[in-house]
Amino acid sequence: MKELQNLRQSAYRIRRYALRMGEVQGQGYIGQALGYADVLAVAYRHALRLRPSEPQWEGRDRFLLSHGHYAIAFYAALIEAGVIPESELDTYGSDDSRLPMSGMATYTPGMEISGGSLGQGLPIAVGMALGLRRKENPAFVYNSMSDGELDEGSTWEAAMAAAHHGLSNLVCLVDINNQQADGPSGKVLGFEPLADKWAAFGWHVQRVDGNDLAAVLEAFDAARALREARPRVILFDTLMGKGVPFLEQREKNHFIRVDPPEWQEAIRILDESQQTEGVPA
Amino acid sequence: MNTAVAEKKPRLTTSAMIASIAAEGQRVKAAPFGKALVELAATRPDIVGMTADLAKYTDLHLFAQAYPERFFQMGMAEQLLMGAAGGLAKEGLVPFATTYAVFGTRRAYDFIHQVIAEENLNVKMCCALPGLTTGYGPSHQATEDIAMMRGIPGLTIVDPCDALDIEQAVPQIAAHQGPVYMRLLRGNVPLVLDEYDYRFELGKAKLLRDGADVLVISSGFLTMRALEVARDLAADKVDVAVLHCPTIKPLDEAAIVEAVRYRHRLVVVAENHSIVGGLGEAVASTLLRHRVQPAGFQLAGLPDAFLDAGALPTLHERYGISREALGARIKRWLD
Numbered sequence: 001m002k003e004l005q006n007l008r009q010s011a012y013r014i015r016r017y018a019l020r021m022g023e024v025q026g027q028g029y030i031g032q033a034l035g036y037a038d039v040l041a042v043a044y045r046h047a048l049r050l051r052p053s054e055p056q057w058e059g060r061d062r063f064l065l066s067h068g069h070y071a072i073a074f075y076a077a078l079i080e081a082g083v084i085p086e087s088e089l090d091t092y093g094s095d096d097s098r099l100p101m102s103g104m105a106t107y108t109p110g111m112e113i114s115g116g117s118l119g120q121g122l123p124i125a126v127g128m129a130l131g132l133r134r135k136e137n138p139a140f141v142y143n144s145m146s147d148g149e150l151d152e153g154s155t156w157e158a159a160m161a162a163a164h165h166g167l168s169n170l171v172c173l174v175d176i177n178n179q180q181a182d183g184p185s186g187k188v189l190g191f192e193p194l195a196d197k198w199a200a201f202g203w204h205v206q207r208v209d210g211n212d213l214a215a216v217l218e219a220f221d222a223a224r225a226l227r228e229a230r231p232r233v234i235l236f237d238t239l240m241g242k243g244v245p246f247l248e249q250r251e252k253n254h255f256i257r258v259d260p261p262e263w264q265e266a267i268r269i270l271d272e273s274q275q276t277e278g279v280p281a
Numbered sequence: 282m283n284t285a286v287a288e289k290k291p292r293l294t295t296s297a298m299i300a301s302i303a304a305e306g307q308r309v310k311a312a313p314f315g316k317a318l319v320e321l322a323a324t325r326p327d328i329v330g331m332t333a334d335l336a337k338y339t340d341l342h343l344f345a346q347a348y349p350e351r352f353f354q355m356g357m358a359e360q361l362l363m364g365a366a367g368g369l370a371k372e373g374l375v376p377f378a379t380t381y382a383v384f385g386t387r388r389a390y391d392f393i394h395q396v397i398a399e400e401n402l403n404v405k406m407c408c409a410l411p412g413l414t415t416g417y418g419p420s421h422q423a424t425e426d427i428a429m430m431r432g433i434p435g436l437t438i439v440d441p442c443d444a445l446d447i448e449q450a451v452p453q454i455a456a457h458q459g460p461v462y463m464r465l466l467r468g469n470v471p472l473v474l475d476e477y478d479y480r481f482e483l484g485k486a487k488l489l490r491d492g493a494d495v496l497v498i499s500s501g502f503l504t505m506r507a508l509e510v511a512r513d514l515a516a517d518k519v520d521v522a523v524l525h526c527p528t529i530k531p532l533d534e535a536a537i538v539e540a541v542r543y544r545h546r547l548v549v550v551a552e553n554h555s556i557v558g559g560l561g562e563a564v565a566s567t568l569l570r571h572r573v574q575p576a577g578f579q580l581a582g583l584p585d586a587f588l589d590a591g592a593l594p595t596l597h598e599r600y601g602i603s604r605e606a607l608g609a610r611i612k613r614w615l616d
Contacts, residue, residue: 104399105400106399106400112371113371113396113400114395114396114399114400116395117391117395119360120364120391120392120395120396122364123360123361123363123364123365123367123368123392123396124364124365124367124368124371124396125368126361126364126365126368127364127365127366127367127368127369127370127371127372127376128368128369128371128372129368130353130365130368130369131368131369131371131372131373131374132372134329134350134351134369134372134374135372135373137372153360154358154360154361154364154392157356157358157360157361158358158361158364158365160356160358161355161356161358161361161365164356165353
């Protein structure tokens with residue numbers, strides 16, 4: 001229970017960092033960041049083996065941000081994990097910043113790949129997992145992707161290959177918030193029944209509520225503990241804007257519009273809800 | 282067409298997908314790429330091989346047989362091939378990824394651009410059937426691959442002439458830090474350059490023969506053609522120099538400028554590639570920027586068109602890159 005309380009605080013701080021970055025830039029994929037904060041909290045405060053002061057440590061678990069536009073959420077997680085300093089948050093999306101709007105490996109410590117051209121993370125993850133196995137390095141590769149990337153053929157090329165090569169060191173995380181650029185993902189290009197699809201491709205599949213910290217924690221642990229020689233996928237159903245009710249209820253959109261005074265309002269509401277939960281900030 | 286003439290010529294068949302570009306009786310070496318890679322890998326445990334269901338057709342099957350634990354079959358999935366090659370390179374391995382040039386470039390372009398080149402990863406893409414080396418039509422003829430690949434920052438591009446070029450290029454592209462795209466000749470590959478006191482040096486153009494009347498600047502197997510044409514034209518008292526440019530990018534601009542300046546009345550760039558975006562345009566740009574103006578300048582590449590299917594000798598003749606057709610073009614340009 002203590003760990004869940006700590007993770008709740010982590011998720012709260014990740015949301016708060018993301019909102020502060022959104023305020024700096026006046027925009028950002030904040031809906032996704034708030035929705036995915038719980039998954040990132042468990043990844044960076046529980047599941048991943050890493051050394052914050054040594055982002056390139058050979059023994060680290062690799063976390064690939066295939067959906068580069070989630071950078072705002074990912075930077076918040078890196079701040080929470082101690083990989084980049086909180087003070088750097090004010091540079092988000094600014095000239096010469098290490099924190100560009102779309103995540104790039106060449107800019108940011110702890111950013112493993114340059115994502116953003118969607119559907120590339122999983123193919124890269126397959127190569128890294130093969131490479132780690134060849135080096136007899138026991139680290140895991142976590143490929144994080146959005147549900148929109150299920151449209152990309154390369155995702156399924158990689159899904160076939162991961163199963164074919166029995167990549168038990170590969171975990172794919174899919175954020176299902178059901179929002180793409182042109183509307184609900186299911187309407188843009190239907191992807192259900194999703195768990196069945198991955199299972200048919202030869203993967204170990206879990207589908208959980210991505211905003212239920214206990215369920216997320218359990219899924220990460222189960223994926224890692226599995227003793228089968230096959231890749232694992234965790235499908236996370238998440239709520240865009242989670243934690244800030246007026247953003248949760250805003251007309252659903254890939255890119256949620258937030259007006260200038262609303263950033264402070266969102267942070268205030270987030271802080272209040274954290275206090276009412278009785279968890280010290 | 283005169284029917285009497287047409288009846289005299291035998292109608293050739295397209296034959297195998299990979300028809301040899303070697304002339305009958307020409308000296309060849311079998312599988313120079315595969316053999317060179319197997320040899321190099323004996324001392325380079327970081328080298329791994331990958332393919333998209335074309336190991337046998339890129340001579341990579343030799344590597345797969347020699348080092349099965351270092352060979353990764355990616356299936357007929359070129360985006361995966363290039364993406365996963367990037368992943369292996371990120372883990373410190375040096376992948377040699379093979380497929381056909383059409384699929385490697387046209388289908389997987391964004392993966393090469395974003396995954397491999399943007400991070401300057403150590404991936405060596407070796408792609409067969411460059412330009413017009415198959416009669417299977419545009420689906421298999423990579424006539425614009427150099428144009429596409431030249432657009433990618435930091436990518437080294439190699440277009441070898443023969444078996445010697447290939448076997449010497451393999452260790453050098455492996456030693457080079459960064460991504461390389463090499464056009465691959467496979468199977469029985471002509472052996473030509475051993476007669477010219479020549480060594481492949483990555484990034485260097487080499488003057489194979491000098492001559493006062495024409496300078497042919499060439500890459501790939503068009504260098505072999507240029508050397509043949511030079512011999513043929515010598516009988517007509519036309520003196521042809523040949524500058525072989527196996528590295529298309531970065532281009533050896535100094536050697537090109539040096540070879541052209543003050544010396545030749547006609548410069549011809551000969552390449553197994555579309556005249557759009559290939560070596561020809563790269564040389565033209567180099568000469569203009571260096572204020573070097575040859576008396577004449579012509580492109581002996583493939584036309585900006587979707588090429589026909591058919592037998593290779595027919596197509597090489599039709600598009601002006603056979604020995605006879607190239608010689609005739611140069612003579613015409615001289616008149």
